[in-house]
Structure formats: C-alpha cells, structure tokens
Amino acid sequence: xxxxxxxxxxxxxxxxxxxxxxxxxxxxxxxxxxxxxxxxxxxxxxxxxxxxxxxxxxxxxxxxxxxxxxxxxxxxxxxxxxxxxxxxxxxxxxxxxxxxxxxxxxxxxxxxxxxxxxxxxxxxxxxxxxxxxxxxxxxxxxxxxxxxxxxxxxxxxxxxxxxxxxxxxxxxxxxxxxxxxxxxxxxxxxxxxxxxxxxxxxxxxxxxxxxxxxxxxxxxxxxxxxxxxxxxxxxxxxxxxxxxxxxxxxxxxxxxxxxxxxxxxxx
Amino acid sequence: xxxxxxxxxxxxxxxxxxxxxxxxxxxxxxxxxxxxxxxxxxxxxxxxxxxxxxxxxxxxxxxxxxxxxxxxxxxxxxxxxxxxxxxxxxxxxxxxxxxxxxxxxxxxxxxxxxxxxxxxxxxxxxxxxxxxxxxxxxxxxxxxxxxxxxxxxxxxxxxxxxxxxxxxxxxxxxxxxxxxxxxxxxxxxxxxxxxxxxxxxxxxxxxxxxxxxxxxxxxxxxxxxxxxxxxxxxxxxxxxxxxxxxx
Numbered sequence: 484x485x486x487x488x489x490x491x492x493x494x495x496x497x498x499x500x501x502x503x504x505x506x507x508x509x510x511x512x513x514x515x516x517x518x519x520x521x522x523x524x525x526x527x528x529x530x531x532x533x534x535x536x537x538x539x540x541x542x543x544x545x546x547x548x549x550x551x552x553x554x555x556x557x558x559x560x561x562x563x564x565x566x567x568x569x570x571x572x573x574x575x576x577x578x579x580x581x582x583x584x585x586x587x588x589x590x591x592x593x594x595x596x597x598x599x600x601x602x603x604x605x606x607x608x609x610x611x612x613x614x615x616x617x618x619x620x621x622x623x624x625x626x627x628x629x630x631x632x633x634x635x636x637x638x639x640x641x642x643x644x645x646x647x648x649x650x651x652x653x654x655x656x657x658x659x660x661x662x663x664x665x666x667x668x669x670x671x672x673x674x675x676x677x678x679x680x681x682x683x684x685x686x687x688x689x690x691x692x693x694x695x696x697x698x699x700x701x702x703x704x705x706x707x708x709x710x711x712x713x714x715x716x717x718x719x720x721x722x723x724x725x726x727x728x729x730x731x732x733x734x735x736x737x738x739x740x741x742x743x744x745x746x747x748x749x750x
Numbered sequence: 751x752x753x754x755x756x757x758x759x760x761x762x763x764x765x766x767x768x769x770x771x772x773x774x775x776x777x778x779x780x781x782x783x784x785x786x787x788x789x790x791x792x793x794x795x796x797x798x799x800x801x802x803x804x805x806x807x808x809x810x811x812x813x814x815x816x817x818x819x820x821x822x823x824x825x826x827x828x829x830x831x832x833x834x835x836x837x838x839x840x841x842x843x844x845x846x847x848x849x850x851x852x853x854x855x856x857x858x859x860x861x862x863x864x865x866x867x868x869x870x871x872x873x874x875x876x877x878x879x880x881x882x883x884x885x886x887x888x889x890x891x892x893x894x895x896x897x898x899x900x901x902x903x904x905x906x907x908x909x910x911x912x913x914x915x916x917x918x919x920x921x922x923x924x925x926x927x928x929x930x931x932x933x934x935x936x937x938x939x940x941x942x943x944x945x946x947x948x949x950x951x952x953x954x955x956x957x958x959x960x961x962x963x964x965x966x967x968x969x970x971x972x973x974x975x976x977x978x979x980x981x982x983x984x985x986x987x988x989x990x991x992x993x994x995x996x997x
Contacts (some may be wrong), residue, residue: 489849495836498843571835574893577798577828578851587900606862736802741763 484587488580488705492588493595496562500596510596511603514550518604521546522612540700542670543614545693547604550671550693552630553660554600558593560645576579582732586725589642590635597634601627607666619696622705625714626692633688637663639724644732650744662731668693688717705731751776751901751933752797756807759792759957766792769806769959774901779924781944781965782937785985787931790937793954794903799934809848811900824852829894830905834886836914837879841870841889844878845896852897860896868922870891883910887919895926902926902934908943916940920947927931941965941978951977955984 495702497515500506525538532538575585593731641656648655659672665681673681684690691713695705735741759767767789774780782790790876795801796809799819808815811825834846843863849857865871868888869895873881887907894902904923908916924947928935938944945965946950953961953968961968961984965977974980 487852488851491847493846495839495843498839498847502840503838534800551968570834571836572800573800573830573833574835575846576800577823577826578848580851581759605976617772682873703756732803739792739795739801742800745819 484581486635488545488578488584489588489591491580492562493591494586496499496565496592496595497589499565510554510599512706514554514600514606517546517550518543518607519611525612539612539614540618541697542614543608544616544619545669546625546698547614548692549660549664549689550604551597552625554597555593555631555634556637556641556660557657559589559598559635560641560653561596561640562589562592563638563645563654564656567645567653567744569682571746582729583725584621586639586728589638593635594631609652611732619699622695622699622710624672625642625710626696629661629688629692629710629713629717629731632714633720635719636720636724639728643724643728646728646729646735646740646744663687663689664710666690672697686700686716688720719723751778751811752921752935753807753809754793754797755809757808758797758804759794759801760804761901766957767796767803770799770954770957770959772952772959772962773934774899775886775956776933777927778950779948780926781948781951782935782954783941783944783951785981788985789955789957790954792957794828794937796937797901797903798826798828817987820895823952824897825899826898826901826903827852827899827907829887829907830903831853831907831909831945832905833890835878835889835893836932837877838876838930840875841881841892842863843876845893846890848893849896854891854897864892864901867903873914884912887911887915891919891922898930898932900932902932903962904934904936908938916943924946932944935945941981945977953981953984960984 500510521543524739525542528538528542566572605616607617619626637659641659644655645652661663666684668684669678669689673684673690673694676684680706691709695710754773755771756766757770758765770789770793782793784790792801792859796803797810797815799815799822807968810822813822813825815822839847840859842865845861846857849861854860868891870888870892873885877884881889887910891907894904907923908919911919920943923934926932937949948965950963951965951968952959961972963971969975969977969980972980974983
C-alpha cells in the first residue's frame with residue numbers, strides 16, 4: 484500500500500468537511516444531543532431510586548460507547564457515500580488506487596471524524612453529568628478498540644452493500660446500528676433476551692464490551708477471556724467485510740456496474 | 751503506448767465488444783468512431799480498468815492491465831464528458847486530490863503549472879460544479895494530464911463546447927501528442943474534428959472493428975465523398991453488409 488493515494492482520500496474528506504458546516508456539524512451535534520438527553524434521563528432515574536443506584540455510569544456510559552461505535556461505522560460509510568453522491572467512481576477507480584488503499588483512506592477518515600465525536604461526548608458527559616471514565620480504568624482502551632474494530636467492519640460491509648445494490652440502498656445503511664443494538668445488550672445483560680437473541684448477541688463483538696462494562700461497574704472484574712473473544716470476533720468481521728467488499732468490487736467490474744453506477748441498472 | 755489484443759466483452763444477451771485488436775503508438779492520435787452502442791465506451795471502460803473484459807489482453811505502456819492494474823493505470827489518464835469531477839470540490843482541490851491518488855511527486859508545483867497552462871488560475875477556488883461546460887472541460891483535461899500519462903483516453907472531449915472553445919481544446923490536445931510523449935485514443939461524433947485531429951481512425955460497429963485507416967483517405971477508398979457520409983452509411987447498414995463493404 485502506498486501512502487500518497489491514501490493521503491489523497493483523506494485530503495478529499497478534509498476539504499469536504501472544512502468547506503461545509505453541514506458535514507462538520509453531525510460529527511458532534513448528534514452525539515452531544517444523545518449525551519444531553521440520556522444525561523437528564525439518568526439524573527431523573529437517580530432521583531427516583533433515591534440514591535440506591537447510580538444510573539450515570541451504566542446508562543450514560545453505555546450510550547457513549549454505543550455512539551462511539553455508531554460514529555466509527557458511519558464515518559466509513561459516509562466517506563464512501565461521498566463518492567456515490569458526487570458520482571465519482573469512474574474518476575476514482577480508473578486511477579492506480581487499489582481497494583485496500585481506498586478502504587484504508589475511508590478508515591482513517593472515520594478515525595478522525597469519530598475522534599472529534601468521542602472527545603465532545605467525554606467532555607460533555609463528565610462536565611455536565613459527572614460521568615467518570617476512570618471508573619472503567621484501563622479497560623476502557625480495549626472496550627473502545629473492540630467497538631472500533633466492529634464499527635470499521637460494519638462500515639466496510641455497508642459500503643459494499645451500497646456498491647452492490649445501488650445509490651438508493653444508502654437507506655439500509657443508517658439504521659444498521661439501531662438494528663443491532665437490541666442484540667448486543669447495550670442497556671441490559673444478554674440474559675434478559677430470549678435464547679435465540681442471546682445466540683445472535685454472542686456473535687457480535689459489542690456484546691462482550693457491554694458485558695464487561697457492567698461487570699466493572701458492579702465491582703467485579705471484566706472477563707479477559709470474553710473480551711479477547713470480542714476482539715477476535717471484531718478482527719474476523721473486518722476480514723470478512725474486506726472480503727465482501729472485494730467480492731462486490733470484482734462483481735461491479737465484471738458486470739459494468741462500476742462504470743455506470745448511477746444508472747441503478749443492477750438490482 | 752496501448753496494445754489491445756482480441757478484446758471481448760459479452761453479457762448474457764449481447765456481445766458488446768467482439769475480438770477487437772488495435773494499437774495506439776507514441777505521439778499518435780487514434781480516433782475510435784462508431785454509432786451509439788457500437789462498443790466505443792465499453793472498450794474505453796475496459797482500457798480504464800473499470801470493466802473486466804470477458805477475454806483478451808490490454809497493455810498500457812507495455813504493462814499488462816489484468817496482472818498489474820495499478821502500474822498500468824499509473825501510465826494512463828482520461829477525460830470523458832459523462833465523468834465530471836466532483837462538483838463539491840474546487841478546481842485546485844480536485845487537482846490536488848487526484849494528484850495524490852496518482853501518486854505525483856512535487857504536486858503543488860505541478861498543479862500550479864497546470865492551472866496556468868489551462869487558463870484556470872482565476873478559477874482555482876471555484877467549485878467545479880458551478881463552472882461552465884467549457885471551464886469544466888478545461889479542468890477535466892488538466893486532471894487528465896496531471897500524471898504526464900503515456901496513454902490519454904478522451905471520450906468526446908469537445909461534446910459540450912462551442913466551436914471556438916472546441917478548436918482551442920483540439921489544438922491543445924494535438925499539442926500533447928506532438929510535443930509530449932503520449933498516445934491518444936479519441937472518440938468523437940464530430941467527423942470534421944476527427945479529420946483535423948486524428949492520425950488514424952478505427953470504425954467500430956456491433957462491437958467489431960470494420961475499418962481502419964487515415965481519416966482523410968478512407969472516404970475516397972470506400973466510395974464516399976466525406977468521412978461523415980462514410981460514417982452514416984456504415985452506421986445504417988446491418989453488420990453483414992458493413993463487413994462486406996469493409997472488405
């Protein structure tokens with residue numbers, strides 16, 4: 484992989500974000516709204532429980548981690564969609580750019596945009612609602628890494644899906660995190676779910692993160708084995724998503740979909 | 751600069767390009783002519799690496815496209831009327847972006863030089879989406895020569911230009927071939943333009959090369975008074991008759 488083409492993908496996204504408040508605002512606006520809303524909900528729940536249980540780390544912490552995952556996923560897919568919206572595939576893929584270089588550029592873009600969102604969430608959650616991430620200790624790092632890995636995988640998968648199904652399928656991309664959230668137990672233990680949903684949840688890396696987070700907040704140690712399993716699943720998902728994208732790309736080259744993508748002639 | 755051998759693209763219900771072979775040599779402008787649906791854009795898309803051939807071989811500056819895609823495409827560039835540059839980036843931003851993607855060293859200087867050469871200096875901070883057709887064509891051409899390509903593919907580069915702007919673009923492109931080191935494959939429906947610019951033409955119909963030769967001699971060789979007349983006759987005839995006539 485060469486650095487210059489990857490830098491090109493990054494620079495293009497930087498130009499777009501710098502030149503457009505419409506693109507810059509969602510990097511932090513929605514996560515800020517989420518933190519504020521859930522912050523007040525947790526405050527209200529704390530009042531109701533009369534100090535018997537502190538909802539801030541459990542609920543607000545979960546919201547923050549989930550939003551981080553969502554931002555990572557959408558960071559990759561939105562960067563990809565920029566090429567869909569500007570009908571840039573022909574210009575882009577008639578260059579020496581390789582698919583690994585392109586995807587790396589999308590991932591680096593996502594790291595940049597989601598880092599802004601994470602920072603805003605951390606500042607807001609701790610300053611306004613007293614959320615202390617020190618309570619999670621160093622485990623916060625592997626938690627974020629697992630969510631990061633799975634967010635990347637889902638973003639690449641979503642991009643492949645849009646490439647295969649056409650521009651209108653971007654509407655399938657946005658609700659993907661919401662579709663997964665009941666299965667991974669963001670706000671409740673997996674044991675709450677019916678058996679089949681638990682089985683699905685166990686295949687999804689974020690389940691191990693939220694399980695671990697709740698264990699730490701309950702004063703227990705997070706299972707290193709479970710977290711390692713979550714990390715391994717996230718890595719596997721990245722490989723599978725990369726394979727899926729490469730397969731779709733080859734299909735698009737073979738059928739002519741790439742050359743006449745905006746025509747939506749392939750379903 | 752370009753070697754195309756037995757190139758074929760078939761879909762389940764149609765053969766778009768059928769065993770086409772040709773070459774574009776250094777400093778040569780080759781016109782790829784044919785009616786709509788003849789297979790010109792399909793051929794160009796295969797050369798650009800955005801469409802896989804069913805069979806056949808493409809070599810750009812001696813590099814096999816199927817085996818060394820990135821290396822081969824680094825030697826080529828293109829401009830097409832249906833592939834405008836992202837309209838949400840400025841002229842300079844587009845050139846910087848594509849310059850990095852092509853891996854060009856000394857990019858800022860190269861972009862500055864191209865802005866000057868293509869008379870885009872005053873438009874460098876304008877978004878490409880708001881430029882006129884002529885200005886967009888100039889930007890697309892500047893992008894097309896960013897990487898000093900050895901093969902330049904131009905798909906109807908003057909299609910949306912007024913006669914004066916088209917004349918300027920034609921002479922600039924002709925200059926690229928004669929003064930530079932590249933070969934050019936050019937498609938156009940403007941026969942006057944083809945006669946003016948191209949050293950050689952290939953006439954494509956039903957996915958096959960029917961005729962090849964000097965655009966200034968071909969009409970008389972085939973009993974037509976002009977290239978346009980020859981074009982119309984070949985385009986309207988069924989494939990079997992066209993093949994007989996070509997022979």
